[in-house]
Amino acid sequence: MSRARWIATGLLIAVFVLALFASAFAPAPYAKQFRNDTDHPPSKQFPLGTDELGRDRLSRLLYGMRISLLLAPAAALISTVLAALIGGAGAYMGGAWDRGTSMFIDLFLSLPWLFLLLTLRALLPLDIPAVTSVVVTFALLGILGWAASARIVAASVRSIRTSEFLLQARAAGCKPSRLLLRHVLPNVKPILLAQFWISVPLFILTEANLGMLGLGVTEPLPSWGNLLRELENYTALRHSPWLWVPLFSLVMVVSLFQFALGEEERA
Amino acid sequence: MKASDHRVTSTPAAATPASAGGPGIGSSGEVNASRFLIVALAIAVGLLLCSCSRETQPTGELHVTIKTDPKTLNPLMAEEDASDRIRYLTGGVLIRVNRKEQENQGELAESWNVDEGGRRITFNLRPGVKFSDGSDFSADDVVATVKAALDPSLHSPKGDPLRSGGKADVRALDRNKVVIEFEHPIAGLERLFDEIAISPARMSGKADSSVVLGPFSVAEQRAGEYVLLKRNPYYWKKDSAGHQLPYLNAIRMYVLSNRDTELIRFRQGDIHLIDSLPPDLYEQLHSEQPAAARDLGPSVESEQFWFNEVTKAPIPAFKKAWFRSRNFRHAISMAINRADLARVAFRGHATPSVGLLSPANKFWFDKNLKPTPYDTNGALELLKQDGFTRTGDVLKDRNGNLVSFSLITNAGNKQRERMGSLIQQDLQQIGITVNFVPLDFPSIAERIMKTYDYDACMLGLTNVDLDPNGQVNVWMSSADLHQWNPAQKTPETEWEAQIDKYLRAQASTLDRAERKAEFDKVQEIAADEDPMLYLVDKNALVAVSPKVKNADPVVLTPQTYWNAEYLSLEK
Numbered sequence: 001m002s003r004a005r006w007i008a009t010g011l012l013i014a015v016f017v018l019a020l021f022a023s024a025f026a027p028a029p030y031a032k033q034f035r036n037d038t039d040h041p042p043s044k045q046f047p048l049g050t051d052e053l054g055r056d057r058l059s060r061l062l063y064g065m066r067i068s069l070l071l072a073p074a075a076a077l078i079s080t081v082l083a084a085l086i087g088g089a090g091a092y093m094g095g096a097w098d099r100g101t102s103m104f105i106d107l108f109l110s111l112p113w114l115f116l117l118l119t120l121r122a123l124l125p126l127d128i129p130a131v132t133s134v135v136v137t138f139a140l141l142g143i144l145g146w147a148a149s150a151r152i153v154a155a156s157v158r159s160i161r162t163s164e165f166l167l168q169a170r171a172a173g174c175k176p177s178r179l180l181l182r183h184v185l186p187n188v189k190p191i192l193l194a195q196f197w198i199s200v201p202l203f204i205l206t207e208a209n210l211g212m213l214g215l216g217v218t219e220p221l222p223s224w225g226n227l228l229r230e231l232e233n234y235t236a237l238r239h240s241p242w243l244w245v246p247l248f249s250l251v252m253v254v255s256l257f258q259f260a261l262g263e264e265e266r267a
Numbered sequence: 268m269k270a271s272d273h274r275v276t277s278t279p280a281a282a283t284p285a286s287a288g289g290p291g292i293g294s295s296g297e298v299n300a301s302r303f304l305i306v307a308l309a310i311a312v313g314l315l316l317c318s319c320s321r322e323t324q325p326t327g328e329l330h331v332t333i334k335t336d337p338k339t340l341n342p343l344m345a346e347e348d349a350s351d352r353i354r355y356l357t358g359g360v361l362i363r364v365n366r367k368e369q370e371n372q373g374e375l376a377e378s379w380n381v382d383e384g385g386r387r388i389t390f391n392l393r394p395g396v397k398f399s400d401g402s403d404f405s406a407d408d409v410v411a412t413v414k415a416a417l418d419p420s421l422h423s424p425k426g427d428p429l430r431s432g433g434k435a436d437v438r439a440l441d442r443n444k445v446v447i448e449f450e451h452p453i454a455g456l457e458r459l460f461d462e463i464a465i466s467p468a469r470m471s472g473k474a475d476s477s478v479v480l481g482p483f484s485v486a487e488q489r490a491g492e493y494v495l496l497k498r499n500p501y502y503w504k505k506d507s508a509g510h511q512l513p514y515l516n517a518i519r520m521y522v523l524s525n526r527d528t529e530l531i532r533f534r535q536g537d538i539h540l541i542d543s544l545p546p547d548l549y550e551q552l553h554s555e556q557p558a559a560a561r562d563l564g565p566s567v568e569s570e571q572f573w574f575n576e577v578t579k580a581p582i583p584a585f586k587k588a589w590f591r592s593r594n595f596r597h598a599i600s601m602a603i604n605r606a607d608l609a610r611v612a613f614r615g616h617a618t619p620s621v622g623l624l625s626p627a628n629k630f631w632f633d634k635n636l637k638p639t640p641y642d643t644n645g646a647l648e649l650l651k652q653d654g655f656t657r658t659g660d661v662l663k664d665r666n667g668n669l670v671s672f673s674l675i676t677n678a679g680n681k682q683r684e685r686m687g688s689l690i691q692q693d694l695q696q697i698g699i700t701v702n703f704v705p706l707d708f709p710s711i712a713e714r715i716m717k718t719y720d721y722d723a724c725m726l727g728l729t730n731v732d733l734d735p736n737g738q739v740n741v742w743m744s745s746a747d748l749h750q751w752n753p754a755q756k757t758p759e760t761e762w763e764a765q766i767d768k769y770l771r772a773q774a775s776t777l778d779r780a781e782r783k784a785e786f787d788k789v790q791e792i793a794a795d796e797d798p799m800l801y802l803v804d805k806n807a808l809v810a811v812s813p814k815v816k817n818a819d820p821v822v823l824t825p826q827t828y829w830n831a832e833y834l835s836l837e838k
Contacts, residue, residue, distance in 0.1 A: 126721060
């Protein structure tokens with residue numbers, strides 16, 4: 001592992017620790033409204049100022065990072081497992097199964113996901129706590145976000161299936177389960193890992209997009225998505241440069257992920 | 268165009284003596300001197316006339332915005348905001364509700380008389396009025412337009428209130444007199460004619476706002492870009508000095524849905540007037556151009572929420588019991604800090620609501636109503652009367668159910684989302700958990716109109732019609748928009764029966780004071796029972812460019828150009 005990758009990984013771990021122990025670092029509860037101090041500039045009491053409802057921005061950023069950084073990998077895990085099962089299995093079985101799976105993946109990719117997400121979110125029961133709602137949102141992202149990864153996994157499995165070492169193993173009388181576990185899976189593992197790491201920032205950004213539409217994580221829970229909604233107010237951005245902090249932190253984390261992934265791919 | 272014709276004729280008149288005298292110059296010194304004097308005098312008089320006439324010449328093109336393309340240019344079919352604004356600017360009406368004084372005033376009708384207990388109205392029309400194409404206006408045009416509005420096959424939204432009077436007989440008594448007789452009386456009949464733009468009889472029912480009696484007519488429409496209104500050269504109205512109105516040459520209505528872009532173009536001077544600015548944008552503008560941003564005080568737009576009291580709603584029975592309890596609703600109302608909603612969610616540009624009408628509705632607002640106090644202890648006392656108990660941070664009902672409900676609103680409305688968060692924290696203080704869920708609007712409509720699968724909903728309401736009859740579609744228990752429990756066959760509660768009774772009573776008399784007394788009772792019951800929790804009345808926030816002269820914004824729509832015929836632009 002290169003030095004740069006060590007640094008990126010170290011920074012990511014630091015961000016994760018900061019987010020995980022948000023309650024220790026946050027100056028105030030994330031939902032507490034200081035109604036007489038709305039839109040307050042940075043001060044000793046509020047290091048990143050307060051939002052339009054008087055809530056401490058730093059606390060919300062830390063808790064928001066925790067939600068995004070814990071749930072986005074969970075969603076990425078769901079989507080990667082689904083991609084491995086659907087894409088990998090279809091390609092490994094070959095023939096009509098492979099063609100059928102490819103068509104299914106293409107069909108899945110062509111669906112208008114944003115509208116489907118909006119519809120699914122609207123169909124959810126209303127009377128669920130905010131925490132459940134956020135878990136459901138990320139679970140939906142994970143369940144719906146497997147198709148692009150599945151296509152890549154399928155292509156990789158397809159090439160392994162027709163490779164000479166697999167033909168030799170089959171000719172030597174290897175059982176299908178052994179073929180899969182000892183020969184195919186170890187060769188697909190780097191692809192799956194790469195897909196996982198690609199999906200994490202992707203889901204963070206998708207949640208941010210949903211949040212911009214007001215349909216991501218619900219109040220009063222913070223997330224990067226609903227923190228970024230403040231960027232809509234361009235005049236405020238001009239006068240209050242600290243509003244950029246959530247965006248910078250998001251860009252930084254996504255870049256760190258990408259950097260670490262780039263190194264992984266090169267490795 | 269009349270005024271420009273006048274200018275064209277005045278210039279040659281000034282030049283004529285000079286040209287007439289031209290050949291004689293130099294024939295005699297004395298003659299030359301006197302001719303020179305005459306020419307100089309004529310030129311001076313001509314210039315004076317020119318400058319005077321230019322003062323009253325129609326000048327300039329006013330730029331405003333509409334949020335969408337108009338769905339129709341037929342004034343009888345106008346329903347949504349863009350079409351209705353065009354109808355307002357182009358349509359000549361018999362009676363106009365003055366947007367500032369909120370009183371009826373004669374326009375195409377010089378006078379009118381309502382008799383037969385509100386069943387008959389007789390209009391005496393203004394003589395000598397012409398349409399924008401120069402054709403004469405007469406009683407036949409009124410008869411044809413009103414008949415078209417009443418025609419059930421046309422489904423005119425403007426004719427709906429008139430059709431509530433049953434069959435109608437519309438006839439011209441002579442060229443300048445029209446009588447309309449209804450089967451049943453209609454309270455506040457005359458104000459309904461503020462919405463009926465008179466079109467030429469030959470275009471009856473198919474008018475397109477190109478031939479009109481209003482100050483402007485539609486000259487051009489480019490979908491997604493703009494609607495251009497040109498000055499009506501035959502408009503009948505003149506200012507106090509006798510100058511022909513309108514002062515403007517044209518109004519260009521840009522189709523622009525993005526409020527940020529609208530404000531940017533206002534700053535650039537490309538747009539002159541903005542109605543109903545959101546508080547955040549108002550604050551931005553006010554910090555840069557204090558004179559251009561105007562807060563007109565409470566408007567007729569209110570924000571409220573209600574609990575689902577529908578009998579067949581698919582929600583737990585214990586929740587229905589809470590929502591149907593007056594004490595519960597009143598306690599929730601008392602636990603909401605309305606002053607904070609106005610101050611924080613609307614940046615101070617809203618006023619805590621007192622009742623179902625805003626004080627902006629000058630005549631009908633019940634001044635005896637008292638605002639609901641913010642009192643969490645009082646709220647808990649009321650809840651205790653219904654068997655609720657507070658244990659630690661949570662509130663439970665008499666059966667041990669945790670008090671928690673969902674509150675839906677439309678996603679993307681910043682102020683409403685802020686209010687939701689504030690209400691969430693306010694109710695948390697009395698142990699109630701609110702799950703605040705912004706949804707896309709079609710999902711909300713589906714839940715509140717069809718499935719009734721929701722606990723509480725927060726939305727806004729604009730009281731377009733100042734008259735109490737405009738409230739009938741919400742407050743009558745049989746109404747579809749009686750949101751907390753719509754379309755009841757018979758009133759399910761005693762107080763709803765009372766409201767129905769008073770609404771009918773106010774509609775059955777012509778005496779304004781009597782109607783007011785009856786409608787005050789409706790307002791008092793509504794405030795006492797709290798089926799709708801009125802939160803705040805939004806202030807009317809507008810932007811007026813310093814270039815616009817005679818602007819006198821009001822709280823009623825169209826706020827900034829209700830007096831469009833008197834507006835002009837600085838050169």
